Every structure is written in C-alpha cells, then in structure tokens.
Amino acid sequence: MNSLCLPLIAKREFIEWRRDGRLLIAGGLSLIVMIAAVLVNVQRQVVAEGKRRAAEVLDYDSWLKQGNRHPHDAAHQGMYVFKPSPPLALFDPGITPFSGASIWLQAHQQSELRFRPAQDATGLQRFGTLSVSWVLQVLGPLIVIIFGFNVFSGEREQGTLRQTLSLGVSTRTLLWGKALALHGVMALILLPVLIATTVAVLYASVSAAALSDTALRLLLLSVGYAAYVSMMVFAVLAVSARMPTARASLLVLLGLWFASVMLAPRIAADVAEYLDPSPSRVEFNSKMASALDAAYKRAWAKELGSEKRWGGDVPLDRWGRALQVDDHAGYTIMDQHFKRLWDTYEKQNRTQEWAGLLAPMLSLRAYSMILAGTSFYDHRLFSHAAERQRRVMQDIVSDDLVKNADAHSHTHGEQAHFTYQADARLWASVPRFSYQTPLAKEALGRSVVGFAVLLTGLALAIGAALWASAHRPE
Amino acid sequence: MNGILEALAVSKRFGETLALDGVSLQVNAGEVFCLLGANGAGKTTLVNIFLNFIAPTSGEARVDGRDVTRHALAAKRDMAYIPEQVMLYGVLSGLENLRYFAALATDEDLPERRALDLLRQVGLDETAARRRISEYSKGMRQKVGIAIASAKNAKAFLLDEPTSGLDPKAANEFSQLLRTARDKGVAVLTTTHDLFHAKQTGSRIGIMRRGRLVENLLAADISHLDLESLYLKHMSNQDE
Ligand SMILES: Nc1ncnc2c1ncn2[C@@H]1O[C@H](COP(=O)(O)OP(=O)(O)OP(=O)(O)O)[C@@H](O)[C@H]1O
Ligand SMILES: [Mg+2]
Numbered sequence: 001m002n003s004l005c006l007p008l009i010a011k012r013e014f015i016e017w018r019r020d021g022r023l024l025i026a027g028g029l030s031l032i033v034m035i036a037a038v039l040v041n042v043q044r045q046v047v048a049e050g051k052r053r054a055a056e057v058l059d060y061d062s063w064l065k066q067g068n069r070h071p072h073d074a075a076h077q078g079m080y081v082f083k084p085s086p087p088l089a090l091f092d093p094g095i096t097p098f099s100g101a102s103i104w105l106q107a108h109q110q111s112e113l114r115f116r117p118a119q120d121a122t123g124l125q126r127f128g129t130l131s132v133s134w135v136l137q138v139l140g141p142l143i144v145i146i147f148g149f150n151v152f153s154g155e156r157e158q159g160t161l162r163q164t165l166s167l168g169v170s171t172r173t174l175l176w177g178k179a180l181a182l183h184g185v186m187a188l189i190l191l192p193v194l195i196a197t198t199v200a201v202l203y204a205s206v207s208a209a210a211l212s213d214t215a216l217r218l219l220l221l222s223v224g225y226a227a228y229v230s231m232m233v234f235a236v237l238a239v240s241a242r243m244p245t246a247r248a249s250l251l252v253l254l255g256l257w258f259a260s261v262m263l264a265p266r267i268a269a270d271v272a273e274y275l276d277p278s279p280s281r282v283e284f285n286s287k288m289a290s291a292l293d294a295a296y297k298r299a300w301a302k303e304l305g306s307e308k309r310w311g312g313d314v315p316l317d318r319w320g321r322a323l324q325v326d327d328h329a330g331y332t333i334m335d336q337h338f339k340r341l342w343d344t345y346e347k348q349n350r351t352q353e354w355a356g357l358l359a360p361m362l363s364l365r366a367y368s369m370i371l372a373g374t375s376f377y378d379h380r381l382f383s384h385a386a387e388r389q390r391r392v393m394q395d396i397v398s399d400d401l402v403k404n405a406d407a408h409s410h411t412h413g414e415q416a417h418f419t420y421q422a423d424a425r426l427w428a429s430v431p432r433f434s435y436q437t438p439l440a441k442e443a444l445g446r447s448v449v450g451f452a453v454l455l456t457g458l459a460l461a462i463g464a465a466l467w468a469s470a471h472r473p474e
Numbered sequence: 475m476n477g478i479l480e481a482l483a484v485s486k487r488f489g490e491t492l493a494l495d496g497v498s499l500q501v502n503a504g505e506v507f508c509l510l511g512a513n514g515a516g517k518t519t520l521v522n523i524f525l526n527f528i529a530p531t532s533g534e535a536r537v538d539g540r541d542v543t544r545h546a547l548a549a550k551r552d553m554a555y556i557p558e559q560v561m562l563y564g565v566l567s568g569l570e571n572l573r574y575f576a577a578l579a580t581d582e583d584l585p586e587r588r589a590l591d592l593l594r595q596v597g598l599d600e601t602a603a604r605r606r607i608s609e610y611s612k613g614m615r616q617k618v619g620i621a622i623a624s625a626k627n628a629k630a631f632l633l634d635e636p637t638s639g640l641d642p643k644a645a646n647e648f649s650q651l652l653r654t655a656r657d658k659g660v661a662v663l664t665t666t667h668d669l670f671h672a673k674q675t676g677s678r679i680g681i682m683r684r685g686r687l688v689e690n691l692l693a694a695d696i697s698h699l700d701l702e703s704l705y706l707k708h709m710s711n712q713d714e
Pocket of ligand 2: 517518519634
C-alpha cells in the first residue's frame, strides 16, 4: 500500500459524488435536515427551560403564600417539582418526551410513571420529536448507504473494478481508500452538525462548571456516534463488496437498514419484555395497594391499637400521630414496589443495549441517552429525589400536626383538630426542591456497555469488509 | 532467452469443463503473440490466469519469472490489461481516467502535460481528452486503454480481443499502437478472431482448440493463406 493511493481513490469517489449530484442533493439535504433539527431543538429547549424555571419559582411561591390552612390540606394540594433539562437534552431528549418533566408531590401517593411509550417506540413513532440524535441514529446509516451502496458493486458492474485490480492495486488498498472517502463525506455532513450542537449547548449551559461537564459529555457522544457511523461505513463496504450489482447491494442494504432501524427496536422491546416481564399499570397498582393495605393495618394495630384505619377507634387528637404512622408504614412498601418495577425496566434496557450487537442503533440509543443525561436512569434518579422531597414535606406537615393539631384538640375538643391552621412559617420550613443532575463521570460508568457493544460492532464490520473485499472472485 | 510471459503446462477446470489443458507458451520482450481459436477455446481463461483473476488448477503462469499467484500484485505491476471493452469511469474525462489509473499503477502522479502527450500519441487531442468517457466511442476508449498501458511502463500487455467491434480504420490504428509498444520491447499477448490482424501484427501465432494450444508458429514462417487454411482445419475439427 502506498500513501498516495488512498487519497487518490477517495478523491475519485468524491468527484463521482459531485458529478452525479449525490453530494449536493443527498449531502445538502441531510445537512439541512440536521441543522434544522438542531435549531428546532435549541428553540424547544430554551423555551422549555424558561417555562420550567418560571413554573418552579411560581409554584414554590404559591406554596409559601398559601396562607393559613390546615397542614394536611396543604399536603394534599402538594407541590410540583420540575425536572431540569440537561443542556444536551437539545441533542437527545431521551425518554423525556414520554416521562414528562414534572412530578406532582402530594399526600399518600408516590407519583406514577409515565415513561412506557419511549421503550416501545419504534424509530418512526419517535419521528414526532425530530431530535438530532434520532436523525443521526436513523438517517445516518441511510446517508452512508446512499453514498456507499455502489462503491464496490457499481464498479464491479461497470467493469472498472477489474480494470483497477489489473493495475496491481490490492483490494485492501481499495477498501481503505473507499472507507476514507465515505468517512470524509460523512465528516463533511456531520462536522457542521457537531459545531452547531456545540454552539447551541454552550448557549444553553448556565454555569462554567456545567460547561466543562457538558463538554466532556459532548466529546464522549461524538466518539460514540463516530464509532456508529464508522461501523455503518464498513458494513456498507462489506455488502457492496459482496454484491454483483449496484442495484442488488442497494436492495440488500435498504433491507438491512429497515430491519435494524425499524423492526429491531420493536422486536428488542418485545424480547426484553419477555425476559423480564413488567406488570401492567393496573396490576402494579393493585398489588401495591394490597401490600400497602396490609402494612397500614399492621402499623395501625401496633402503633395505634386500632383495627380500622381512619375509623373511630383512634381519637381525633391522635390523628396527627396516625398520619405519621400511616405515612411511614407506606414508605417501605412503596420503595420495595417501585424498586422492583424500576429494576425490571433497567433489566429490559440492558437487554436492549446488548441487542445492539444485532442492531447497533439500540446500543447507540442507550449510550446517547445516558451521556445526554436523559436516560431512564436519570429519570429514576430524579423521581427518587422528588419522592424524597415529598417525604420531607409529608414529615414536616405530620410532625406539625402531632405537635400542634393533636395538642390543640386536647385543649379545644376533638373537632378542633380540623380547625387548626398552620401559617407561612411552616410552609417556609419545607425547603425549596433542588435537584443536581448527575455528573458526566457517573454517566461514563453506565455508558460502558453501550460503548463496548458499539466498538465490538465496529470491529466486526471492519472484519467483514476486509473479508468480503478479499474473497470475491472477479 | 527468458520469456516475459510464460505459461507452464497450465490447466484450468471449471466443474466438468476443462477450459485449459496443459497450455505452455512463452512471449519474449518485443514479441506479439496472437492467440486464435474458436469461441470457448480457452483464450480468455488463459489471459485471466496471467492476471490472477482466476487461479490455475495446475501448472504455473509467470510474468518476468515470477509466479503470478504467489506474487500477484508485483506481477500485475508488470502487466497492462486491455479487454474487449476498456472499462473506464463514465463521469471522468479521458484525461482524468488516464491520470487516475496511471497514478494508481505507478504510485506517482502523472502530470497533466505528460498525460496529454500520451493521449496525443494514441490519437486523442486535447479537446477529446477533456471530454467525459460517457461521450467516447469504443475506439476512443481502447486508445485510452493503450495510453494507460504506456503510462504504466508495463513489460507485458495482455489484450483480450482488443479490436473486436472497432471499424477497420480504428483497428488499424490500434494495431499500429501495438507495434509501437512492441518496438519498445514490450511483450504482447493478444487474443483475436481476426486472422488478418494476427498475421499483420503478430510475431508469433498460436491456435487454441478445446483448451489446448494446437499450433505455435512464427508469423514470418507462414503465409496468410496457409494460416487461413490451418485455422479452418482446426475449426472444422472442433466437434470431434
Ligand atoms: N467462470 C467460468 N465458469 C465456468 N465455465 C467457464 C468460466 N469461464 C469460462 N468457462 C468455460 O471455459 C471454456 C473456455 O472459455 P473462454 O472464455 O476462455 O473461451 P474463449 O476462447 O475466450 O472464447 P471466446 O472466443 O468466446 O471469447 C468455455 O467452455 C467456457 O464456457
Ligand atoms: Mg474470450
């Protein structure tokens, strides 16, 4: 092999793409779609974050200013907490569109999950979100196919492959030259997207600390996507090297694309569900409800000496205490049930990540969401924090009831329990919810599987391309 | 004298078909070896074996003393291949095709001036050279093929019916170019169905029949008429 050959081969491919219009039409359109996706998502992110901050302030403010009222009423009305959107959500919103960005904290109940659809969504269903990540994951391979389907097969059909090989150029040199060309054209299309994303993310990041964290995430994302695109390049080269005609290789490649990008996510979700079945919402709720019921009964019997919850056995001047007992009995049960459910979803996600060995997009999707900070795990962390906040609120309210309402009833008669009112001092003792999104370092650990699968796929694709180009009799 | 191209008892079997049956021949520097033979006689198969596009079942093909299967790339560097239809990139001009293939073959950039010179030598002026191959006639393509072969400085040319489909004038020009190459010391192995062409350009003439080289003559030793009757004799025995 010689240093002159590779750029020479690559340059010729470029001339061909330019002259047959592919560079301008396919390349230009792809670039426009991707830049549009960046812009749309920056806009969406900026608007959403603005709204979130405003709502957050407004909501806590109305909590503080709710006036004098019975603490348990206040707890029932509760408050909303809002999930901060990480800067890279503008690149990959992950499960956010399906999980929602706010959680209602109210008495007695841990908030429900709303993320199922994201796990089930096939590529097309997610089109509605037109995220940059989606465009790269789904359209990226298609762009590689458009430029690469005929690099070998077309030349074989035209006879120029034979002409080239008769010169004493090795198939391996030819392969690297063509790989260089395809990487080059993809870089030409994707670098502007990377630059646009970087600028957008800088614009969306608030603090300097957040900035360096985001920069690290962006770097790792770039590496992951580069590995994915590179894998596609070699896979396309491998198929093109095996196929007798350009048409045949286009058909095979489109078939593979459809199977791995459109069908595989659906199938992987089903397989994951089969391996680790998750309960339906009704099932989950009724199971948890009966477990809660038993726990409440036990706690009431033990702590309050009552058979019946909220019955007449417990005098009203102990209802504050009763609330406390009731809440605490529920916490462990909820923790257990949610943990089991969420662990199931995590296992399903893992399965899908490994399924990336067959359909690489699945690994990239997981890797991308994790590094963007919009994965299921991030949602789980946030939900945890929200639930902690709910319990803080609950405990403060119940403690206050024990201290004041129960005592109030001692002196003013049982019904006085309900006439007790707390004031702004109590509301202010519930801290403002603040949530720190996890650091890139932590995401890094969780992205290892996805990355390993991507690298394995890349190695396999390179191997396949080398084998295919060397083993076709001309 | 050592041959540039040497076939040593080369046989090739495709399933049931014995396409080549112990063919031995030698083409020296400055010689044009014309291979005649009916359709399916094995001419193309022999050319393909020299180019290592296919491997012989037994025997050995050598280029400048090197076994082509063991030194495939090096052997190809010494050869230039011109098929019945020289395959070039349609969207590139003749000039661009020549510069591309020449650079691939030699690892060196072929300056535009030099490339235009080479094209002029094969009869393509600058206007023609700058047109896209998709607008070329068959004869023009064959000429680019010769230009590539000369740019490559190959020791041997392997041609498979290079003039079939060319009009007499173009075929004649082509033969002239082959003779020029021969005079520069190139060993030429060409297949053809054109007896006249063979007698005119060949220094040696071989006739193949069912995978075997049945005649191997010095062109100077045989008259055109004798060649014709010899050829027809082998043709008529084809089905024996
Ligand atoms: N790839 C192949 N697979 C099977 N049989 C083949 C293959 N290539 C050639 N043959 C057979 O080998 C024999 C010799 O074919 P070849 O193409 O070498 O003939 P040829 O002398 O070049 O004929 P023509 O004058 O028609 O070009 C024929 O019987 C042909 O059918
Ligand atoms: Mg033939």
